Amino acid sequence: MSQWPGKYVIGLTGNIATGKSVVRRMLEHLGAYGIDADALAHRAIARGAPGYQPVVDLFGRYILGPDGEIDRRRLGKIVFNDPVALADLERIVHPLVAQAIDFLVRRASQPVAVIEAIKLVEANLHRACDSLWVVYAPPEVQLARLMRTRGLTEAEARQRMAAQPPQEQKMALADVIIRNAGTFEETWKQVVVAWQRLVPVAEATAPAADVMSSERLALTVVRGRPRDAAQIAALINRLRPKAPLLTAEDIMAAFGEKAFLLLRNNTTLQGVIGWQVENLVARTTDILLEPTLPLKSALTLLIQEMERASKDLQCEASLVFVAPELARQELIWRELGYKITTPEQLEALAWQEAARESMPPGTVLLFKKLRQERILRPI
Ligand SMILES: CC(C)(COP(=O)(O)OP(=O)(O)OC[C@H]1O[C@@H](n2cnc3c(N)ncnc32)[C@H](O)[C@@H]1O)[C@@H](O)C(=O)NCCC(=O)NCCS
Ligand SMILES: Nc1ncnc2c1ncn2[C@@H]1O[C@H](COP(=O)(O)OP(=O)(O)OP(=O)(O)O)[C@@H](O)[C@H]1O
Structure with missing residues (x-):
């Protein structure tokens, strides 16, 4: 034992x-x-x-x-x-x-x-x-x-x-x-x-399947599983037509470093976020949503579920990296508790390192503190 x-x-x-x-x-x-x-x-x-x-x-x-x-x-x-x-x-x-x-x-x-x-x-x-x-x-x-x-x-x-x-x-x-x-x-x-x-x-112990939903819109967020790899690849390819085509094996490789949350509208997959929890810091690097989705409801469901899962993993902070157009949705981000910042402005070294490690080029950093106390906190 x-x-x-x-x-x-x-x-x-x-x-x-x-x-x-x-x-x-x-x-x-x-x-x-x-x-x-x-x-x-x-x-x-x-x-x-x-x-x-x-x-x-x-x-x-x-x-x-x-x-x-x-x-x-x-x-x-x-x-x-x-x-x-x-x-x-x-x-x-x-x-x-x-x-x-x-x-x-x-x-x-x-x-x-x-x-x-x-x-x-x-x-x-x-x-x-x-x-x-x-x-x-x-x-x-x-x-x-x-x-x-x-x-x-x-x-x-x-x-x-x-x-x-x-x-x-x-x-x-x-x-x-x-x-x-x-x-x-x-x-x-x-x-x-x-x-x-x-x-x-x-x-x-497997993380809950149906985790959050919006009754009015029939939107549901579920945790992506390796068996969903082909479906995730198909959605990303559809939403990023100019990027190189991804295969199911590429998504399996991505499962080696991150987790996915899937947004379903009734039964159709319409959105995905990819995020990673490393060193007690949540880093959301991919947000892809069908343009026809109501942005605020879709983002709120996904971000709130990402935060719930990250808090469950004892995360201290959430870093969300988004394209500049999405960062301009200030009202939505403010309501979700995020503010625009830069890696250098973050207060803890571990958070700065997390931001530098994970920040995709050309993105804007949004930050939210998830916990007050820190592990091995500077004394
Ligand atoms: C020497 C330090 C400062 C270098 O830090 P840096 O960020 O440059 O490298 P990083 O920690 O990522 O290590 C690089 C590679 O070496 C490996 N490694 C780290 N420590 C050790 C060790 N004691 N013995 C063998 N390999 C090690 C890591 O697993 C990794 O594969 C750091 O590795 C350290 O403090 N090591 C000693 C503490 C330790 O044993 N850590 C391992 C987990 S407890
Ligand atoms: N089956 C695999 N196929 C292809 N690439 C892989 C496979 N497994 C691991 N890798 C890649 O090899 C690299 C090393 O893997 P990983 O970081 O998991 O190793 P590690 O043992 O944790 O390393 P370290 O000792 O340095 O901490 C990563 O880039 C990872 O994506």
Whole structure:
């Protein structure tokens, strides 16, 4: 049994670029509450957070950027080339991350949680979990992903991979091994099978289907599922005629990083939003609506449901990125509680980073705070 009575907790790990985050997202689609230890580690050393001063004392002011924040790239260059320095950093950061994980799992309303951490086993956190899931990809696949998606040179990618223990060590301890070298669809099937086999509350936890509706207009918002991928692709292709055509497999790939809410008018799919919750910040990046829909009702239903689902995931803030024409609907946004802003104007570093990471080019940022208290809040 896990360290958290009444909850089923999955520990998720694997070496670099094997696909841990993709599998975490899939578990979230099945209803688990997802935690990303990397993001918590970043929060733990933000200025004012409890890890900041000990890290500055250890590595010196050289690691600070002009804004007084720790320059993580610079710190990474030091520690990823020096195992002793990395162990020193981990001694400061891991207890803080463990504390934040404990808090989030306890507070989660979902009965199943998944903790994604690259050092889960090394930090002995797997012992606190009900099952250990390890994601595996052959080294040539890891290498190709690191070069393609992280922009690393072959030498850099090989160095990062060589710095990690062999994947087989973690696999030997695993309750579940997810082989993630094929299509997203193939990985999704393995995740569903393992979920159904191991997770006791599998049936009960999937996020609600029909979530919100407007009686007058027969509009209904439902959570998109991987099985809706072809329908979502068809809608997006219809509403974005000039963009390159999307296939169902493209949408399956998108399910590896985001969730969709579907707006149905009676039974016809007429709108979609794509959003992502990462590091306790909700980021809505795609809003596509049939032009014949009543804009205010449609947007309100979708945005309110996105916020409800995001609050359920303990989000602190909602960032919505929209095309300039849609941002001009000031009255609607004001009524929904959003204001136009820029990433630099956001008050927390984690929110600024979220905005910079997720902001599609040419969009306007709308912001709303969803919670007052913050995890690993600067003190
Ligand atoms: C060194 C730091 C500041 C670099 O930050 P940066 O934002 O540049 O990189 P990021 O955190 O995204 O990591 C890049 C890649 O390295 C991996 N990685 C991070 N920490 C570790 C570690 N201790 N051991 C092995 N790999 C690691 C990440 O999973 C990711 O794949 C940061 O990684 C860190 O503080 N690491 C130590 C804390 C830690 O162990 N974090 C992991 C989760 S608890
Ligand atoms: N089955 C797959 N097919 C194609 N691309 C994939 C697949 N699985 C993962 N990827 C891509 O590979 C990259 C790495 O995946 P992901 O971020 O999930 O790995 P990770 O193990 O969490 O990485 P890290 O250790 O750096 O945190 C991402 O760009 C992701 O979209």
